[in-house]
Amino acid sequence: MNYLTHLECSFCRKEHDADRLQTLCNNCGKPLLARYDIDGLKKKSRRALVTGEPSMWRYRAVFPVREEQYEVNLGEGLTPLVPASRLGRKLGLSNLFIKDESQNPTGSFKARGLSMAVSKAWELGADGFVIPSAGNAAGALSAYAARAGLDARVFMPDTVPAPFRNECEALGARVTLVKGLITDCGVESRRVANEKGLFDVSTLKEPYRLEGKKTLGYELAEQFGWELPDVIIYPTGGGTGLVGMWKAFDEMEKLGWISGTRPRMVVVQSDGCAPVVRAFDSGSESAEPWENPHTVAEGIQVPSAVGDFLILKAVRESRGTAVSVSDEFIIRDQMQMSRMEGISCCPEGGATLSALKSLLSDGWISSGESVVIFNTGTGLKYPGVFNGIIQR
Numbered sequence: 001m002n003y004l005t006h007l008e009c010s011f012c013r014k015e016h017d018a019d020r021l022q023t024l025c026n027n028c029g030k031p032l033l034a035r036y037d038i039d040g041l042k043k044k045s046r047r048a049l050v051t052g053e054p055s056m057w058r059y060r061a062v063f064p065v066r067e068e069q070y071e072v073n074l075g076e077g078l079t080p081l082v083p084a085s086r087l088g089r090k091l092g093l094s095n096l097f098i099k100d101e102s103q104n105p106t107g108s109f110k111a112r113g114l115s116m117a118v119s120k121a122w123e124l125g126a127d128g129f130v131i132p133s134a135g136n137a138a139g140a141l142s143a144y145a146a147r148a149g150l151d152a153r154v155f156m157p158d159t160v161p162a163p164f165r166n167e168c169e170a171l172g173a174r175v176t177l178v179k180g181l182i183t184d185c186g187v188e189s190r191r192v193a194n195e196k197g198l199f200d201v202s203t204l205k206e207p208y209r210l211e212g213k214k215t216l217g218y219e220l221a222e223q224f225g226w227e228l229p230d231v232i233i234y235p236t237g238g239g240t241g242l243v244g245m246w247k248a249f250d251e252m253e254k255l256g257w258i259s260g261t262r263p264r265m266v267v268v269q270s271d272g273c274a275p276v277v278r279a280f281d282s283g284s285e286s287a288e289p290w291e292n293p294h295t296v297a298e299g300i301q302v303p304s305a306v307g308d309f310l311i312l313k314a315v316r317e318s319r320g321t322a323v324s325v326s327d328e329f330i331i332r333d334q335m336q337m338s339r340m341e342g343i344s345c346c347p348e349g350g351a352t353l354s355a356l357k358s359l360l361s362d363g364w365i366s367s368g369e370s371v372v373i374f375n376t377g378t379g380l381k382y383p384g385v386f387n388g389i390i391q392r
């Protein structure tokens with residue numbers, strides 16, 4: 001039983017056929033969102049709809065994939081929500097949690113989105129994929145394409161740490177290193193996709209990675225006993241996780257699975273690349289591209305995001321905020337999270353701790369509130385940073 005009804009443009013609201021491979025809206029060029037038969041779903045209880053499977057596929061009732069044979073599953077999701085009591089005590093917070101996404105296949109939360117995107121595109125007939133990536137998305141695509149027996153071509157900046165590249169090659173993807181930034185990788189991957197007839201799974205340029213990332217929101221709700229924390233701090237690049245969680249909260253409210261106040265959503269970016277923070281501060285509805293981006297947290301080095309307006313809307317609707325933090329603090333806090341909680345923290349994870357500290361000192365977060373910070377990937381793939389030596 002599958003409840004997908006159609007796709008809807010996130011901007012102009014035009015409806016699109018959900019049983020054809022779609023990219024961006026053909027009317028306005030903005031991202032498409034998957035929509036479900038909420039009334040149909042409501043005929044069943046949450047208990048009946050959420051299975052006991054130990055992966056994100058426990059929420060398949062609200063997924064787009066119709067046939068189980070196309071589910072490309074490596075056990076992604078259902079990652080631990082770690083109570084960070086030592087760190088919390090140090091910061092004077094009694095309810096601090098780390099959602100530890102380093103435990104996903106290929107070591108990052110990109111697994112969620114790419115598991116879903118490869119599954120659905122495969123069901124709709126795609127047989128090969130391209131992706132521009134700072135590293136983690138490329139590794140995840142390589143794994144899911146390999147598991148489905150499909151082709152993957154990945155495009156990463158030539159400055160990418162070697163473990164990312166090695167992993168993609170080991171998983172059988174064709175790797176192209178591009179001189180330049182992720183945006184240059186995007187240009188090159190689009191060119192190859194058009195030439196070879198491959199499906200482009202760039203962030204928010206197809207509707208299904210978001211459906212994988214939204215499971216972060218379903219999981220947090222379930223792990224908190226179908227309640228939600230007061231504050232969620234998210235390291236934001238393309239913003240799929242944040243937009244996905246917001247969509248999940250919306251769906252769960254409509255389904256009657258949760259009620260009450262939603263969390264305040266916090267965007268964290270690096271001082272060296274903070275287009276969403278700048279747009280938030282200036283009150284604009286979309287973000288101007290960031291010139292000369294640089295940060296050790298390469299997963300959030302995204303100078304221009306297709307879903308900028310969706311990120312800003314979610315943050316404002318949630319009464320949240322957007323903060324940028326320095327690379328120096330990112331590295332300090334990456335180490336601190338690792339050492340105080342025993343988690344292999346990546347720089348992007350460190351950034352969420354830096355943002356938390358800054359919001360505590362501003363009084364924007366108070367000591368009794370429940371707060372979730374994210375460790376979005378393993379620290380293992382950033383050897384330079386882990387040795388205390390910043391590469392580049």
Ligand SMILES: *Cc1c(COP(=O)(O)O)cnc(C)c1O
Nearest residue numbers: 136237238239240241299348376
């Ligand atoms: C991609 C990535 C991010 C940013 O995620 P978005 O959902 O694209 O904003 C954060 N951290 C890591 C480790 C990443 O790989």
